[in-house]
Amino acid sequence: MWFQVKEYIRFLCTSNNQHGIHSPFVYQLITKCFYDKTKYPAYFKWKSIQQAYLISSSTFVMKDLGAGSRVFQNNKRKVSAVAKNAGTTYKRAKLLYRLSNYLNIKNALELGTSLGLGSIALGLNEKLKLTTLEACTNTSQFAKDSAESLNLKNIQFVNADFEAFLKTIPSTKKFDLIFVDGNHQKEATLSYFEALLKHVHNDSILIFDDIHWSKGMKEAWLEMIAHPKVKVSIDTFFWGMLFFRREQVKEDFKIRV
Secondary structure, three states: OOHHHHHHHHHHHEEOOOOOOOOOOHHHHHHHHOOOOOOHHHHHHHHHHHHHHHHOOOOOOOOOOOOOOOOOOOEEEEHHHHHHHHHHHHHHHHHHHHHHHOOOOOEEEEOOOOHHHHHHHHOOOOOOOEEEEOOOHHHHHHHHHHHHHHHOOEEEEEEOHHHHHHHOOOOOOOOEEEOOOOOOOOOHHHHHHHHHHHHEEEEEEEEEEEEOHHHHHHHHHHHHOOOOOOOOEOOOOOOEEEOOOOOOOEEEEEEEE
8 A cells, every 4th residue: 555655646746747748649649538528428327337336235256366455355245345446436437438439449358357347438439349358257247237237239248367368369369459457466467468469459559457556566567668569658557558659759658647
């Protein structure tokens, strides 16, 4: 916890908004997407699911293959508690939806479905198809039921281990957007990054959640942004975004969203 507090203070002191951004691509992304104030109808649909979660009395047993939880002491979880403490927030869900719209995402992959709040934020963009992975059978089914309640037909829910599933994807398969919200450990994160590089193209965006979650995650982020294939990185504190635009001068940004 103290590591995150210190990291956030450091972030506030070194981050920026659209002012002083000289990259046209990043400037347009910030002004037209990050700071877009439009109240899209999809926001209200997503909010209805979040509200249902927050008042739910349901419980489930979670199979956690990642770094574990700093909030929960055992694997029996209340849906309301997970939604409150570990689920995608309204602010982040809206940004995820806007990103999928602005970047014209057609084919997306998510590692870490959890209750499906991030999945639904993407799936509410009917123009894209999403494949979302979750190792926990109970959690995956819960998320699938929620998506079906909104009649979302563009989300494929896969109950599988990340590494095992990634090995089954043909190397020719490319994704426009990949959202990684799973095992928050340095070694696993870097392993996913290396495996996913073969599935990105010039205009892809690769998003990692909780890059300041621990010292190890911060180290993983610094290694990823130093990779020669990464041309633009954006640190929003809660997410790290990677772009591979070969035409772009290599730059790293810290942006307050």
